[in-house]
Amino acid sequence: MIVVMEQGATDEQVQATVKRIESLGLKASVIVGTERTVVAAIGEKREHAKESLESGEGVATVTPISAPYKMASREVRPEPSCITTLDFAAGAGKIGYVAGPCSVESEEQILATARAVKAAGATGLRGGAFKPRTSPYSFQGLKEDGLKMLAAARSETGLAVFTEVMSTEDVDLVARYADVLQVGARNMQNYRLLEAVGRAGKPVLLKRGASATMDEFLLAAEYILNEGNDQVMLCERGIRTFESHTRFTLPLASVTYLHRRTHLPVIIDPSHGTGHTYMVCDMAVAAIAAGADGLIIEVHPDPSTAASDGYQSQTFDEFQRTMNRCKIVADALAGVK
Amino acid sequence: MIVVMEQGATDEQVQATVKRIESLGLKASVIVGTERTVVAAIGEKREHAKESLESGEGVATVTPISAPYKMASREVRPEPSCITTLDFAAGAGKIGYVAGPCSVESEEQILATARAVKAAGATGLRGGAFKPRTSPYSFQGLKEDGLKMLAAARSETGLAVFTEVMSTEDVDLVARYADVLQVGARNMQNYRLLEAVGRAGKPVLLKRGASATMDEFLLAAEYILNEGNDQVMLCERGIRTFESHTRFTLPLASVTYLHRRTHLPVIIDPSHGTGHTYMVCDMAVAAIAAGADGLIIEVHPDPSTAASDGYQSQTFDEFQRTMNRCKIVADALAGVK
Amino acid sequence: MIVVMEQGATDEQVQATVKRIESLGLKASVIVGTERTVVAAIGEKREHAKESLESGEGVATVTPISAPYKMASREVRPEPSCITTLDFAAGAGKIGYVAGPCSVESEEQILATARAVKAAGATGLRGGAFKPRTSPYSFQGLKEDGLKMLAAARSETGLAVFTEVMSTEDVDLVARYADVLQVGARNMQNYRLLEAVGRAGKPVLLKRGASATMDEFLLAAEYILNEGNDQVMLCERGIRTFESHTRFTLPLASVTYLHRRTHLPVIIDPSHGTGHTYMVCDMAVAAIAAGADGLIIEVHPDPSTAASDGYQSQTFDEFQRTMNRCKIVADALAGVK
């Protein structure tokens, strides 16, 4: 860590900083500049070191020089990970396509959707049985009945089932039916839930919180990895900004950034990331062009009657077109350096 | 709701919108403009009506004309609420001052702090026993031992104990010791937790999520109220913006806005809201000047050794000065129209 | 416009709103809802109508139902525009590739770059002669000498010259040398400058301000169009958000949104949009996949010695690879529906 002292910091304050660095088991190196003094703290990262140092008197800023996450980092594991379950695979050159309705509404609805997205080339089926809703008065999902319908759709189509778990109490139940446990954006920092899915023995799709920094996102993944589960996929689904013509702002540079920092696969959600059906195809294709390891897209037999998220869901035809365009881009780019 | 059709929407599309409005049990009123057609949907708000309408063909936008929350609204309860427990009171003209360390570290630490903040005029004691930490490698709190220390501090000082509950499993345990259950910013949309604290029979301090809109914030409160618990305080603790010279951006206009929309008291957290000790006093005084119903401030016997948040914690002396300034402003403003 | 009255608005307030609408030459239509009253104002949009109405007593909100810009809109001109100059063309199916250094530094530098980017397939040459710099102490550009070097590079390569004009005083001078006048993000709402470039008789590349909404962006274009210049290209170069791992956040959904709202071509700047050389290629390819009409990319013979923006500039080889990937994606997508 680099400790920058305030201009005018006294010798006593510099010495106190040196002592504190040494008491943390680190080595201190003082550099006297023309305007300020800087103290470098050298050694293996310790817990609380940054916080402890930055509360010292005369200290202006403390800048860590290594990432706060470990198991998620490329430095610990240089090769990209590939997460596989049934026919679904994402990462290390494989692209996983997940599609399905926001909410499971009926067996008919989920079966029809599963058949259609499978035919278009998807390898995963999404569908919410437990729905986190902004309002307590909104539809909250079919719960276990919904999970059973998803399992039935898997039986018929072979698609891997992706579904959200909202609460530690539900992890066992959801894990009995799901192939991939999804942690929603609103729960990205629900640490007890992260630990619980970390122990559930199933792959996890972790969505980025709408205002999470990349370090916070990777540290949330670290909570799961820290429980011994290394089957984690990171999902960028848009961040909250001043823009109002889209529901969220979808930063595709996240793909490139995360690929440099972590070995975990990166999945893009262009449905939540834009909030408008007419934008989904373009952003899906752009995500593939940017190097994403997969997509998760909302598809519904009749979006205009969907119980939730109809305004951002594709029809079967729209999804088919999206898949065609994604695949042609993936193939084209595979052929050039 | 106001449904604005796209320019060039066909008569069939307008008629389909009218039909859908009527099928929701609402009355439709069509207004043909020179550029576009607008359809007003009149009647009591129904679930899904907005979502259902906005997925219709030819529909440009759907704008609700009443707030999505009910029990939290001024329209349902015009008079401001006052939340009281022990000597603490906030709302309807009462100002509640809560102070204490980020984390409970030892009985000595919490007792010394409780005595100091009580002497300075606080009526509530804060202190974390279960700590949500961004990194799995950071200090996670003393758990039940910490709760016991808080209870001991209450026994001696009479201060109401405010402490965070992070998980549904812990609600019963925390509620046995705490006077006010705190829901942190990261859990503001952890709906199962909101329901659980709603059933716990204790006042709740609900912190705004770092990127939550006001509607989302009030709907989170609505989850608690909906369980029959109307002892809810709203805490503004800063939002995430592009600014980096403060940890978060603290929008004090939230006080004025919330007072107009809801009867629930509004508490300001200038410690998290700024992230720098030197800013806390000014923002505390400004919050009182803006009409806040209370403050929650991090205070530590020796911030430079704090296990967490030392860089934004006040010393006892700094807190005393803050209280002096807050009280003189509150008194001065009480005397003018 | 739709005027939503506050809950509890009196009949007098509703009548005053009706009168004010009529005094603006619009027709008023009152809709009495169960909770609130809404008044629709019908007729051609007038100046100040929104502002005048929203300051009325008892008025909650005023929502316009048509776009505030006209000449830029698809509604006025449904077919996409194509801007051409020399061999450069962007829009209506043509993709324009512009590349070059942040600043013109020497004739040698700009000539070498022009040759390299031309060889890689670019049709436009960028290079700053007048540089807007955050600090008054930074390099401010070679001014007219730089313009002459750009003109020399055009003579040899035939590339269209794109260069920034920062001030009304400089418009005539810059227009003598440039093929396309660039208005920078910091000047997007410098209205006198917009008017001046509107009268200069040359195509304009208008960059989006870092916190401009889409309506503000299109209204800035409208200032130029309003002077009789319809040769305007819109450039998305990233917005300011809480993210700090990129210099700005680049929202590629802007392409899809703008294509729906306006006939003007949309150019993406992945260099400023990310601020890191290693991200530029991915975002360039993604932009093409999203349907962008062109790219503007910073390229330098030796980025490590660049006078400005070296950290986000590509080498000649990196640019060549980027062009290869962009073209293969553009070709692949041209072949599928």
Next chain:
Amino acid sequence: MIVVMEQGATDEQVQATVKRIESLGLKASVIVGTERTVVAAIGEKREHAKESLESGEGVATVTPISAPYKMASREVRPEPSCITTLDFAAGAGKIGYVAGPCSVESEEQILATARAVKAAGATGLRGGAFKPRTSPYSFQGLKEDGLKMLAAARSETGLAVFTEVMSTEDVDLVARYADVLQVGARNMQNYRLLEAVGRAGKPVLLKRGASATMDEFLLAAEYILNEGNDQVMLCERGIRTFESHTRFTLPLASVTYLHRRTHLPVIIDPSHGTGHTYMVCDMAVAAIAAGADGLIIEVHPDPSTAASDGYQSQTFDEFQRTMNRCKIVADALAGVK
């Protein structure tokens, strides 16, 4: 500056960094950590040093350790500045109150307003004669006629005239009538304009751009100071964030931050900072409580008929009440430590 090398940077890359530091006339000090190597660059700050270093191979980040502005900094001038003109004074313990309409509309309007705000205690009169408007179709101001009306109001009341200048061409004209030249938020980085007002020999009120960082804001001030004009006031008027219940988000912590970094006075604009009349009084009082050196508030004889900004303008009575509350808070705080 602190140059952090990437993990795995080679010895050659470290040596190249050292050489580059030395070629900039700085001294290099290499610190070999357990995970990374850091190189400190010591000496007086040079132009381009940061940019030059961060484009080096193997360099991860470059962190300056002193502020990029000089003349604006407390380090150069530790005592707070006070800007005075006529009876107006702001800074170093003096609070300046500026009020008036968004736009000058008529002599009657500006005179009535000047009398009312003077009676309430204001020492400055604001009023726009040149109006930067988002749309080319909106009212653009009375121009020189408006300036004459402002001068007439000054003659009668003695209030100092604050008015915006939008363009270098207009600086001389505006400076003939105004006591303080205002640079609007949209022009905060219009560097030619900053230089021109720097040479005009009048105090300047510089508004923060809606997405400007503090460094950018202070560097814009530096452009003015660099022309020899040290009569600069900084105006916080709100930043653009995801919040939509206010027009902008008003961060009052800017007062405390700026007071620590710069000697220049800090003025708060609660009218633009909130965008709603009902919020202006609370935020004005809060600003004074936070230590602001002044306020600039929109006041209109009849906001419901204002040509612009009526929705955020106060009536004379509202302004009188605001002044009463501000003054009682300022007096109360003057009496406590």
